[in-house]
Amino acid sequence: MAKVSELIDTAKSLGQEFIAITDHGSMSALWEAQKYGEKVGMKVIHGCEYYYEYDEPFGKKTHGHLLVLAKNDVGLTNMFKLHQWASKENFHRNPRINWEQLQLHNEGLIVTSACLGSEFNQHIMAGM
Numbered sequence: 001m002a003k004v005s006e007l008i009d010t011a012k013s014l015g016q017e018f019i020a021i022t023d024h025g026s027m028s029a030l031w032e033a034q035k036y037g038e039k040v041g042m043k044v045i046h047g048c049e050y051y052y053e054y055d056e057p058f059g060k061k062t063h064g065h066l067l068v069l070a071k072n073d074v075g076l077t078n079m080f081k082l083h084q085w086a087s088k089e090n091f092h093r094n095p096r097i098n099w100e101q102l103q104l105h106n107e108g109l110i111v112t113s114a115c116l117g118s119e120f121n122q123h124i125m126a127g128m
Contacts, residue, residue: 004032008042020069022047025094027083046070048079049114050086053096063096064122067114075108 004021011019019042021033027048037044052066070076082105086095102111113120 004029005036008033008036008040008044012040012042016042018043018045020045020047022049022067022069024049024065025051027079046076046079048083050082051094051096053090053098065114066097066102067112069110069112070108071110072108075110078105078108081105 007021008019019033019037021029021044023029025048027046030046033044033046036042047067047069049065049067051063053063055062068079068082070079082097082101083095085101086097090096090098090101115121
């Protein structure tokens with residue numbers, strides 16, 4: 001488990017001006033990353049690797065991962081909305097977002113395929 005300060009210090013020592021901090025299924029490091037980044041002069045991009053619920057062919061519901069980054073304050077607000085909804089309305093072992101909620105709260109967000117646990121990467125590995 002990495003410490004936020006160590007990640008930021010390492011990025012800064014390598015000459016990076018920005019670093020993205022993304023918790024898995026959580027946004028708990030956001031405040032610490034922002035404060036420490038400001039202290040040492042590193043710009044922090046906030047993100048979250050959300051658990052993502054989607055429909056597979058034949059109507060089966062499954063889940064994977066989806067990496068979301070905030071481009072601006074509107075995006076950060078939308079990430080908070082997604083996380084709040086997932087934690088209160090769609091919690092099954094983990095807070096999960098879905099396509100409908102992502103469409104409602106997509107402004108200011110950058111969405112990527114995430115790790116091998118993403119829907120996109122799972123389809124590639126299955127040869128689809």
